[in-house]
Amino acid sequence: MPYIITSLCTNDGACVEVCPVACIHTKPGAPQFYVDPEVCIDCEQCEIVCPVDAIFKDIDIPAEHAESIEVNAAFFRQNKAAIGPVPFDTAWAMIRSAHEYAEMVGATVTAVVVDEAGAPIAVGKMDKAEPRSAELAFDKAYTAAAFHVATATLVPQARQPSLRSLVISHRGKILPMAGAIPILNGVTIVGAIGVAGSSRPEQDALCCRAALAVWQNPGH
Ligand code: SF4
Ligand code: SF4
Structure with missing residues (x-):
């Protein structure tokens, strides 16, 4: 409705x-x-x-x-553009960009690109990144794809009953924590990128921004 x-x-x-x-x-x-x-x-x-x-x-x-x-x-x-999800090569370039930014700030992270339905397209775990960072990065990316917003914007709502019930209905995959942003083509969501493993979720979010620059400036 x-x-x-x-x-x-x-x-x-x-x-x-x-x-x-x-x-x-x-x-x-x-x-x-x-x-x-x-x-x-x-x-x-x-x-x-x-x-x-x-x-x-x-x-x-x-x-x-x-x-x-x-x-x-x-x-x-x-x-709405009649387009498919983020191509694998682009997703992989985004992940490498997230890794490069993480390396620059001394972090070790996992980056995940998912399609608009939250299914994984590419996963890149840096050497020495925490094993659990892969699951967290995927959950963040899934959340950004499901809500069509950067997950940082969901943090203030994390304790609200409406969001908690969505967490349950999505079997725990909804993670309202900074570190994921949707990938848009015009008004169409084509996927999301999630990052986890650095010392602060805000730093994960900056890795995402570095990755998104690849999508927004292809060829640069
Ligand atoms: S705020 Fe957005 S999701 Fe909520 S009813 Fe309005 S259009 Fe629908
Ligand atoms: S843009 Fe403003 S006036 Fe138009 S529907 Fe939204 S809130 Fe109402």
């Missing part, structure tokens, strides 16, 4: 800030923001913050805005 943004939207972007799965998007020149119905988890946070009451649950949408259900879905059909 996704939420829907109607033509009442005034484009201020307030809902984007609170969406835990980053499923609200627009593009330059578009008259409003839109919710991706395939990603929305029905949390109602956007509806609460909208200053002009432009957002409705699809089953509660007023008849005069019913066409917005198709308008929201069509936006993502047209703008």
Whole structure:
């Protein structure tokens, strides 16, 4: 039951800030923001913050805005790139970049790249990295792919019942700890990278940033 943004939207972007799965998007020149119905988890946070009451649950949408259900879905059909996951060679280059950054700061880590569904594409464990770092890096990457956000943003919510129940339903694979970020192609999530093993999760996150630079600047 996704939420829907109607033509009442005034484009201020307030809902984007609170969406835990980053499923609200627009593009330059578009008259409003839109919710991706395939990603929305029905949390109602956007509806609460909208200053002009432009957002409705699809089953509660007023008849005069019913066409917005198709308008929201069509936006993502047209703008989501029909692309596959991160190619292995690119994933491996990202992992090497994460390792290089870790080496530079004196850390030993494992880096994992997963696809948009959280399945592993490539895993790279540095010599002397903690054995458990591989599992932690995968869990972080899986979490970033599932929530479509950097895992650092989930840390403040870690004790909330809604997130704890998701941890249980994902059989412990959800890990709200810094050190993973989604990999995006436009508005489409194509995977995530997770890193674990350095002395601080924030340093793992910096390794991820180094890896993401490979994705964002291919050929450099
Ligand atoms: S209901 Fe929650 S998940 Fe869905 S668009 Fe709104 S904030 Fe995002
Ligand atoms: S909070 Fe409301 S007005 Fe603002 S962008 Fe979202 S839907 Fe539009």
